[in-house]
Amino acid sequence: MKKLLLGLPRWAKRFLQLVADITLVCLSLWLAFVARVGFDSVGPYLDQHLWLFAVAPIIAVMVFIPFGMYRAVIRYFNIDALKTITNAISISALLLALAIYWFESLATPVPRSVVFNYWVFSLLTMGGLRWLMRVFLSNSYYLKFKPSKQSYTNLPRVIIYGAGSSGNQLVAALRLSGDILPIAFVDDDSSIYGRTIAGLRVYKPRQLEKVIRRTNATQVLLAIPSASRARRKEVLESLAPYPVHVRTIPGFMDLASGKIKVQDIQDVDIADLLGRDEVEPNRQLFERCIKKQNVMVTGAGGSIGSELCRQILASGALKLVLYEHSEFNLYAIQTELQQLIEDQALSIELIPILGSIRNFRRLKEVMACWQIDTVYHAAAYKHVPLVEMNVVEGIVNNVFGTLNTAQAAIATQVKNFVLISTDKAVRPTNVMGSTKRLAEMTLQALSQEREVVLFDREPKQSYINTTRFTMVRFGNVLGSSGSVIPLFTKQIKDGNCLTVTHPKITRYFMTIPEAAQLVIQAGSMGQGGDVLVLDMGEPVKILDLAQKMIMLTGLSVRNPENPDGDIEIKFTGLRLGEKLYEELLIGDNVTNTQHPKIMRANEDFIDWQTLTEHLGTLNQLARADNCLEIRQQLRKLVEGYQPQGGLVDLVFKNKQDTVNTER
Incomplete structure (x- = not known):
């Protein structure tokens, strides 16, 4: 029966x-007379007032249609729909009272209480029927406090943490x-x-262990x-x-019209484990280097670069140049941003440019073509062990690539240049x-030079330096390429052991959106040559983070104290060039x-x-692949x-091994 009703076309459902409402209006009117004069005496009254049974349905339908009562989906009937029904029935009852008053001189007077009785019975019948149909068309276990074990044994049993409006909607x-x-x-x-x-009892947080034990709950939904x-x-x-899997629902701003859906449930945001409350951006700072300006982001397809682009997109820039060496990354971020521009009807020109920061001429040409006002330089090699194994590439990209970008900015009179740096x-x-x-x-x-003779450029060229350089230094961002969080998530999903380099x-950590927002604001505050450091909060012990991630998925850590646990944590030793503790400041002068x-x-x-x-010496050493001397420099x-x-540079080691073999 349920499948038949749900499968009907929309016009048939309406x-x-x-038909049901017309029937219920007549029933409610009959009950109104019965309540007034009694069942035995209702016959003569009905004979005298049969005209009401024609007028009442017409009035009701004329009111119900504009109120949208036939557009609502019954199986999603809620308190808002009940309010609408109350308003519609109240107006129809008032109009019926006016009709009775108007025709009173032409017929036998109608008892005044009949209208009130009609209003009450209409609410009970029409509201009640819709509620019952909602229960029938969804899942009938809904009304039961303790569902039968036979019917719902296999359903995951969950505890809702938070009995407010979001908890009720959830x-x-x-x-x-019917899945949970x-x-x-x-x-x-x-x-x-x-x-x-x-229908659910509310418990204190300290009673949670008892509730889990009694109910066999396997999940807690925040x-x-x-x-x-x-x-x-x-x-x-x-x-x-x-031993429960903790999941959550998104914030109110992420929910469509404030409604909670089952598909909105997600695993706990790792940012919540850090406890960092983001500070609302200062809009004046946020827009100072972006609004009504032409902006360029190098490394636009990377984790930080792409988030910078998203933030810039919403801040009123005229043009946004996406400068990226990876074709795939450039395509991905261009496609995403173009969709955002179309969805939000933004008036910004998006310019995707394939190019390397090693190419000074390309950088200069691009900045000149689109008259760039602000450059956010996020392009860099950041993976510590990989750069350790590719020393020359790290030097050429991170040092001389930055120098190329900065000199191109000076040559084209870019106003603002912001370098994305690191606590490392x-x-x-x-x-x-x-x-x-x-x-x-x-x-x-460079920021101290009024006139700059460009490094390693022939013929020698000098430019008046009007560019304001700012460096922004911060630590790890959650979810970035190479971050430990995605690695842990995958390892837990696969059921493998979690790998931590060292117990201490x-x-x-901070989130990528927060880091990007602070980078943009910091870049607006630079006075020239500033090293600005973001407040990263307290450092997080990676071992503690791994343990919490395991436990919040409802699993347990396997160790000597708990040999029957689900997932083991293994220590692999510090990676190449890795430190136990990172710092944000070189000195105390802050x-x-x-x-x-x-x-x-x-x-x-x-x-x-x-x-x-x-730099000249370092450049010559890089061209000669002299990694030993590069380290000394x-x-x-x-x-x-x-x-x-x-030294673990792979090319250098291979050359050394070849020489030793030939000897």
């Missing part, structure tokens, strides 16, 4: 609703889907402990979308010891970190800025003339650079 959606069985609420509000909401990240972190930490540039133990610090020093030196290793999450570091650098001599230039272990 017709059935119309329960309704779960019951409608909600069994209880847990809430922090002491005023509702022990009460029943939507329905606290408006809670701060700090509060969500507290809740997640309190749930970590229990502070007292580095690897080539990647030292190249990023050297890139910072290059921009620091710690890292700073000052606050107008933004609470951005600091200004005043750090030493080498003047441009001296630096160019060292980096130690002279970069304060605190202490390489770990021997």
Whole structure:
């Protein structure tokens, strides 16, 4: 029967609703007379007022249609629909009262209470029928507090954390889907402990263990979308010891019209484990280098570069140049941004450019063609072990690629240049970190030069330097390429052991959107040659993060104390060039800025003339693939650079092995 009704065409469903309402209007009117004069005396009254049974349905239908009562989908009937029905029936009852008053002189008077009785019975019959049909067309276990074990044994049993409006909507959606069985609420509000909401009892958070044991719940769904990240972190930490899979629903801004759907349920955002509450961006800072300007992002297809492009897109730029070496990455980000432009009807020109930051002429030509005002330089090699095994490429790309981009900006009079740097540039133990610090020093030196003779360019050319250089330094971003979070997620999904390099290793983390927002704002605050450092909060112990990720999926850590656990954590040893602890500052000379999450570091650098001599030497060494001397040169230039272990550049080692073999 249910399949038959659901399979009917839309016009047939509306017709059935119309017939049912006309029948119920007549029934409600008859009951109104019965309630007024009694069942035995109702006959004579009906004979005198049969005309009402023709007028009442006509009035009701004329009111119900404009109120959209025949456009609603019955199986999604909710409190809003009930309000609409109440309003429609109230108006139809008032119009019926006016009709009775108008025709009263032409017929026997109608008792005044009949209209009120008609209103009450109409609400009960029409509202009640729709509610019952909603239950019938969805899942009838809905009304039961304790469903029968025979019917719902195989359904996942879940506890809803949060008994507010989101929790109630989530329960309704779960019951409608029939795939998950909600069994209880847990809430922090002491005023509702022990009460029943939507057929589910509300428990205290400290009763969670007892509830899980009694109900055999396997999941906890967080329905606290408006809670701060700090509060969500507290809740997640309190749930970590229990053998349940913790999932959540998105924030209100991500939900269509505030409605919760089962498909909106997702695994816990790892950002919630960090407890970092993002600061709303300062719009004036945010738009200073973007609004009504031409902007270029190098490395536009990377994790940070692509997020910068998304933020720039919504900030009123006139043109956005996507400069990217990878054809696939460029295609992916161009396609995504073009769709956003069409969906939001944005008036911005998107320019996808294939090019390398090693090509000075290409950079200069592109910046000149589109008269670039601001450059966000995100292109770099960032994977520590890979750069350690490819020393020359790291130097050429990260140091001389940055130099090329900066000199092209000077030559084309770009107003603002923002370098995306890293915490690994502070007292580095690897080539990647030292190249990023050297890139910072290059921009620091350039910012002090009023007139710049371009490095390694023939014929020699000099330009008046009007470009404001800013460097923004921060730690790891969640979800970036090479990040540990996607690796852990995949390992848990595959049921493999989690690999952590060292039990004491710690890292700073922030989300990619927050990092991009802060980079844009920091770039607007630079005065020229500034090294701006983002507040990354407290460092996170990677081992703790791995353990929490395992437990929040409802699994347990396998270790000597728990040999029957689900997933083991193995320690693989520090990778090439990896540090146990990262830092954000070289010295202690740091000052606050107008933004609470951005600091200004005043750090030493080498003047441009001296630096160019060292860069010339480094350039010659790179061309000669002399990796040993490159490391020595980096130690002279970069304060605190202490390489770990021997040289592991793959090409250099192969050449050395070949020479030794020939000997």
